[in-house]
Amino acid sequence: MTNWDRFLETFFNAKMMARYLPDILQGALVTIQIAGLVIVCGLLLGLALALLRSIGLRPLNLLIVFVVDLFRALPPLVIIVFIYFGLPASGVKNWGFIATWLSLTFVLMAFSEEIFWAGITSIPKGQWEAARSTGLSFGQTLINVVLPQALRLTIPPLTNRTIAITKGTALASVVAVGEILGMASSAVSNSYNPSPLTMAAIGYLILFLPLVVFGRWLETRMAWKR
Amino acid sequence: MLDTFANAEIARQAWPILLAGLGNTLLLSVVVVPLGLLGGLILSVTATSFHHPLVRYPLMAWVDFFRAFPPLVLLILLFAGLPFAGIQITGFACVCIAFFLNTGAYYGEILRAGIESVPSGQTEAARSTGLGRLQTMLFVVLPQAVRNVLPDLLSNTLEVVKLTSLGSVVAMPELLFQARQAQSLTYNPTPIVLAAAVYFVLLWPLVRLLSRLENRALAARK
Numbered sequence: 001m002t003n004w005d006r007f008l009e010t011f012f013n014a015k016m017m018a019r020y021l022p023d024i025l026q027g028a029l030v031t032i033q034i035a036g037l038v039i040v041c042g043l044l045l046g047l048a049l050a051l052l053r054s055i056g057l058r059p060l061n062l063l064i065v066f067v068v069d070l071f072r073a074l075p076p077l078v079i080i081v082f083i084y085f086g087l088p089a090s091g092v093k094n095w096g097f098i099a100t101w102l103s104l105t106f107v108l109m110a111f112s113e114e115i116f117w118a119g120i121t122s123i124p125k126g127q128w129e130a131a132r133s134t135g136l137s138f139g140q141t142l143i144n145v146v147l148p149q150a151l152r153l154t155i156p157p158l159t160n161r162t163i164a165i166t167k168g169t170a171l172a173s174v175v176a177v178g179e180i181l182g183m184a185s186s187a188v189s190n191s192y193n194p195s196p197l198t199m200a201a202i203g204y205l206i207l208f209l210p211l212v213v214f215g216r217w218l219e220t221r222m223a224w225k226r
Numbered sequence: 227m228l229d230t231f232a233n234a235e236i237a238r239q240a241w242p243i244l245l246a247g248l249g250n251t252l253l254l255s256v257v258v259v260p261l262g263l264l265g266g267l268i269l270s271v272t273a274t275s276f277h278h279p280l281v282r283y284p285l286m287a288w289v290d291f292f293r294a295f296p297p298l299v300l301l302i303l304l305f306a307g308l309p310f311a312g313i314q315i316t317g318f319a320c321v322c323i324a325f326f327l328n329t330g331a332y333y334g335e336i337l338r339a340g341i342e343s344v345p346s347g348q349t350e351a352a353r354s355t356g357l358g359r360l361q362t363m364l365f366v367v368l369p370q371a372v373r374n375v376l377p378d379l380l381s382n383t384l385e386v387v388k389l390t391s392l393g394s395v396v397a398m399p400e401l402l403f404q405a406r407q408a409q410s411l412t413y414n415p416t417p418i419v420l421a422a423a424v425y426f427v428l429l430w431p432l433v434r435l436l437s438r439l440e441n442r443a444l445a446a447r448k
Contacts, residue, residue, distance in 0.1 A: 010310050073429040075388035078402055078422050086231065086415035118440055170296035174395060181299055194307045201303055208294035216290065
């Protein structure tokens with residue numbers, strides 16, 4: 001047996017791969033669930049905070065800025081570990097899943113609020129004044145005039161940030177969630193063969209590579225305005 | 227409530243353990259940030275110096291490959307996979323390799339955008355005064371490129387420092403790892419709360435600075 005054969009036998013063992021493929025697929029489903037929940041909840045919360053901030057109440061704004069700074073400064077893994085081990089709800093079913101979901105949602109909320117807010121503030125004051133003078137209310141101006149222009153500007157940085165944070169779903173394996181990496185790790189320790197891990201790596205590439213390429217495409221497409 | 231989350235007695239006991247962890251986190255950051263920058267520099271300078279598609283596309287694929295890979299997966303793949311290939315490797319070496327590959331790809335993208343933002347007239351003028359290609363890159367193009375993408379570079383550096391918490395998964399005794407050790411010894415989450423507070427105090431100034439820089443950058447883009 002040559003070295004190359006031995007390498008294939010170890011890392012691309014067909015028997016092992018076939019045996020653990022169902023596990024990895026099941027894990028992929030969990031990864032997609034967490035990712036979907038995080039993206040929807042995080043972006044909506046971020047937008048909501050940015051809109052609240054545009055009202056301009058000083059105490060409220062200070063609070064929003066503090067929360068945003070907090071979740072930008074803390075490593076996601078620290079937040080997950082804190083919620084998982086710290087909060088006294090460890091008896092709840094699927095607590096690891098919930099802890100990961102909450103943590104990444106808060107992180108994405110913080111980063112997307114910053115980006116949405118930067119987009120809103122980049123709209124010239126004249127737009128506000130013109131819209132208000134035609135009789136639109138504050139809310140109407142914000143939703144119908146400012147946001148459509150602001151969102152355009154925020155799409156490329158928002159996409160890249162969302163992808164980067166969504167990759168954090170792999171952190172769920174640290175708090176015993178059976179997503180791709182968690183499934184693969186336990187498969188490796190059960191079978192004493194690293195092939196499931198190779199499969200997991202391929203699985204992540206299948207999930208995230210299209211997103212990264214899409215983000216790159218979006219960035220070049222939207223670059224005309226700079 | 228206070229007894230559980232901010233137990234003064236446990237905090238006092240855990241403090242020296244956490245402090246050792248903080249030292250390791252800082253040490254790790256001082257190693258992996260330059261390592262990632264080096265990787266990014268190699269990628270970006272190569273990509274912008276050779277315009278041949280045979281150089282450009284493989285580099286782009288390399289960068290996208292490592293940007294699509296969650297860093298934790300890369301780290302576990304190295305840490306759990308390499309021993310099967312007969313390579314004995316420490317957690318620290320795994321972290322270094324993983325960060326070189328992962329954060330190098332991110333830094334590479336940022337620096338490439340920076341280098342491309344410097345007008346080609348700068349290169350032409352420098353070359354016509356007799357500077358070599360390397361000299362032009364080092365003394366004329368790179369300083370301007372770095373200045374143009376400074377917010378992004380800082381933002382990525384913040385992410386890298388935060389990412390060192392992944393070291394806890396491969397038993398690197400950094401801040402989070404130490405906090406979890408202390409927590410499992412005392413059956414009390416206070417050390418984790420304390421570790422989170424340390425991270426926050428350490429990184430908050432950088433977050434504030436970035437938030438200012440980013441707002442300014444996006445407003446100027448109009």
